[in-house]
Amino acid sequence: MKTQMETDLRLESSLWVGNKRYLAVLTGWHLKWTEADKKNRDKKTVSVPVAEVVGVEEGRVEVLPHKSVEDTDRDFTVFYVKRSNSRTSSGLLWRLGRTQFTCPSRVLRDQWTKHLRTALKTHSPLRPHRLLVFINPFGGKKKGRQIYHSLVAPVFELAGISSHVLVTERANQARDHLLKKDLTGFDGVVCVGGDGMFSEVLQGVIGRTQQEAGLCENDPAVALQPCPLHIGIIPAGSTDCVCYATVGVIDPVTSALHVVIGDSQPLDVCSVHHGPGQVRYSVSLVGYGFYGDVLAESEKHRWMGPFRYDYSGAVVFLSNRSYRGTVQYLPADPLMSSPRDKTRCLSGCGVCAKSTERLFTNSSDSGSLYSSNSGPFSNGSEDEWVSVDGRFKSVSLTCMSSSCAKSPLGLSPSAHLADGTGDLILVWDTNPLGFLAFLYRHTTDQDQFDLPFVEVHRVKAVRFALAGGGEEAEDSEGLRGAVDGGDGAYVENGSIAGSQQHLAAGANGQTMTCEDKTTSPFTCGLCCRKAPAVSVWNCDGEILPSPEICCRIHGQLVRLYARGIEDGTFLEDCTEEREECNRTCR
Numbered sequence: 407m408k409t410q411m412e413t414d415l416r417l418e419s420s421l422w423v424g425n426k427r428y429l430a431v432l433t434g435w436h437l438k439w440t441e442a443d444k445k446n447r448d449k450k451t452v453s454v455p456v457a458e459v460v461g462v463e464e465g466r467v468e469v470l471p472h473k474s475v476e477d478t479d480r481d482f483t484v485f486y487v488k489r490s491n492s493r494t495s496s497g498l499l500w501r502l503g504r505t506q507f508t509c510p511s512r513v514l515r516d517q518w519t520k521h522l523r524t525a526l527k528t529h530s531p532l533r534p535h536r537l538l539v540f541i542n543p544f545g546g547k548k549k550g551r552q553i554y555h556s557l558v559a560p561v562f563e564l565a566g567i568s569s570h571v572l573v574t575e576r577a578n579q580a581r582d583h584l585l586k587k588d589l590t591g592f593d594g595v596v597c598v599g600g601d602g603m604f605s606e607v608l609q610g611v612i613g614r615t616q617q618e619a620g621l622c623e624n625d626p627a628v629a630l631q632p633c634p635l636h637i638g639i640i641p642a643g644s645t646d647c648v649c650y651a652t653v654g655v656i657d658p659v660t661s662a663l664h665v666v667i668g669d670s671q672p673l674d675v676c677s678v679h680h681g682p683g684q685v686r687y688s689v690s691l692v693g694y695g696f697y698g699d700v701l702a703e704s705e706k707h708r709w710m711g712p713f714r715y716d717y718s719g720a721v722v723f724l725s726n727r728s729y730r731g732t733v734q735y736l737p738a739d740p741l742m743s744s745p746r747d748k749t750r751c752l753s754g755c756g757v758c759a760k761s762t763e764r765l766f767t768n769s770s771d772s773g774s775l776y777s778s779n780s781g782p783f784s785n786g787s788e789d790e791w792v793s794v795d796g797r798f799k800s801v802s803l804t805c806m807s808s809s810c811a812k813s814p815l816g817l818s819p820s821a822h823l824a825d826g827t828g829d830l831i832l833v834w835d836t837n838p839l840g841f842l843a844f845l846y847r848h849t850t851d852q853d854q855f856d857l858p859f860v861e862v863h864r865v866k867a868v869r870f871a872l873a874g875g876g877e878e879a880e881d882s883e884g885l886r887g888a889v890d891g892g893d894g895a896y897v898e899n900g901s902i903a904g905s906q907q908h909l910a911a912g913a914n915g916q917t918m919t920c921e922d923k924t925t926s927p928f929t930c931g932l933c934c935r936k937a938p939a940v941s942v943w944n945c946d947g948e949i950l951p952s953p954e955i956c957c958r959i960h961g962q963l964v965r966l967y968a969r970g971i972e973d974g975t976f977l978e979d980c981t982e983e984r985e986e987c988n989r990t991c992r
């Protein structure tokens with residue numbers, strides 16, 4: 407049955423596109439045009455969801471590279487999202503589609519443009535009108551400014567968005583701006599840069615929301631307030647993992663189009679408490695051991711650009727370190743999903759939708775996946791925690807798949823963007839070949855968890871402590887956890903004598919000079935034969951000063967201008983008529 411709104415907006419006319427006549431129809435939800443003078447079976451219909459119309463302009467208009475308007479009074483131009491199936495990435499590339507229509511009269515032209523604009527307002531309530539844009543001019547290959555001005559700004563302009571652009575002059579400027587300045591009138595914040603830049607915006611937006619709600623964000627027991635400002639990411643960094651995992655491609659135009667049509671993707675956030683009053687937020691990687699060491703090493707080679715991670719990855723791999731520690735985790739409900747279930751979180755994901763229901767319809771949860779009596783930090787829940795200790799090559803926690811160009815399926819391919827859980831990946835000490843196999847599997851579709859020294863758990867919270875309360879004086883294989891796998895062959899590499907200096911460095915967050923005068927404790931595995939006993943935490947590309955942390959996943963704390971990864975194979979089935987499709991074509 408048609409709704410009143412659909413009936414009111416319906417418009418049907420015979421229009422021209424070039425020298426062909428089309429029957430154009432605007433219903434409540436779609437704009438369609440079908441060739442009029444063809445036999446039935448040759449007829450092609452182009453169908454664009456109103457939600458994916460970017461803008462409507464009078465005249466014959468071109469946009470990229472520069473806007474030009476040929477002002478004729480019977481023409482109008484529609485700009486919309488057009489998909490192309492990119493073979494190199496997991497999602498779909500979006501391009502700006504453009505069709506110029508000619509009407510029989512000016513009156514009809516004005517009717518079309520008016521109806522289309524009304525339909526846009528009605529169907530896309532989240533389209534931004536005013537955006538705050540931060541550009542990191544030094545991210546990735548240092549092309550942030552160019553990317554924004556040549557590819558993104560014209561799309562924003564076409565969609566009638568007014569943008570306030572700030573090119574940052576120092577690290578943390580975007581975060582401080584969001585924490586302190588007047589943000590009235592902005593619908594969203596866009597960051598042009600990499601994961602580090604996104605992380606700044608994340609800290610700022612979450613911090614500001616909690617300040618305004620009068621909540622203490624440093625308290626891991628507090629249910630944080632979801633953020634009202636949407637965040638858009640224009641990828642111009644090194645790893646660009648948050649963009650890749652939420653859109654499926656690294657492409658500034660695709661991301662700009664998600665912003666202008668007001669797409670909305672909720673995202674889980676992990677609060678990482680790393681000392682009294684110290685909190686950071688992460689969405690992709692909280693990693694100790696390998697990923698911490700790679701980040702620490704890579705900071706010395708920033709001049710290499712994105713390649714610094716490959717270089718540092720190889721250096722750290724060759725240094726063959728492992729670290730002792732105690733990991734505790736609070737398992738998530740195993741009936742909801744599992745990190746080994748081989749499903750993927752795609753646009754319109756059912757698991758995330760169930761989580762939205764649980765989060766926002768159950769009032770006793772007061773906006774949190776933790777009810778008051780089963781929360782990880784409330785009294786009486788200690789027995790729900792699982793504890794393992796031993797020697798690890800790497801301990802990682804991710805709230806989402808963390809896919810990126812290096813690893814197209816990511817750190818945890820079945821993780822969900824918005825299910826209120828994270829995946830904890832424990833890689834026990836093993837021989838270098840085993841660890842290389844683990845790393846290598848990230849670049850293929852082989853299961854990196856199907857190895858005897860790897861385990862993965864879907865969790866709501868995690869705690870990490872140095873084994874023996876930070877006293878790294880003894881190194882006992884007896885501390886090894888119950889899970890078998892690592893052969894302990896390289897235990898001597900982590901032997902402690904002589905490495906106290908490095909332990910102090912890790913714990914205080916200071917850079918110290920090792921006995922052999924290297925500048926960082928993280929390279930001493932190569933230069934002084936005695937590896938440090940303690941690694942650092944990599945929190946979305948930021949080194950944390952403390953090795954002892956406590957993490958909690960906050961379900962759907964922020965929203966991005968994105969819609970999750972669109973499944974290209976699905977699209978192939980429904981390019982003609984997309985009426986029934988509520989996933990890719992919504």
Ligand SMILES: CCCCCCCCCCCCC/C=C/[C@@H](O)[C@H](COP(=O)(O)O)NC(=O)CCCCCCCCCCCCCCC
Nearest residue numbers: 600601602643644645646647691719720723813845946947
């Ligand atoms: C043998 C090939 C191994 C490939 C292993 C690929 C694993 C990739 C997992 C990537 C997870 C990414 C999570 C995102 C982290 C970002 O927040 C964060 C900040 O990004 P930004 O600088 O863009 O702001 N990025 C990072 O911390 C970088 C982590 C990257 C790790 C790459 C490791 C490469 C390893 C290469 C090993 C080579 C072994 C060679 C043996 C001879």
Ligand SMILES: Nc1ncnc2c1ncn2[C@@H]1O[C@H](COP(=O)(O)OP(=O)(O)O)[C@@H](O)[C@H]1O
Nearest residue numbers: 545546574575576577599600601602603643644
């Ligand atoms: N103007 C600036 N100068 C120096 N550092 C900056 C500036 N603006 C942002 N940053 C910092 O640069 C770091 C890396 O930025 P990012 O955009 O993530 O690039 P990349 O992906 O190459 O690391 C971020 O942590 C951010 O805080």
Ligand SMILES: [Ca+2]
Nearest residue numbers: 674805822827
């Ligand atoms: Ca999640």
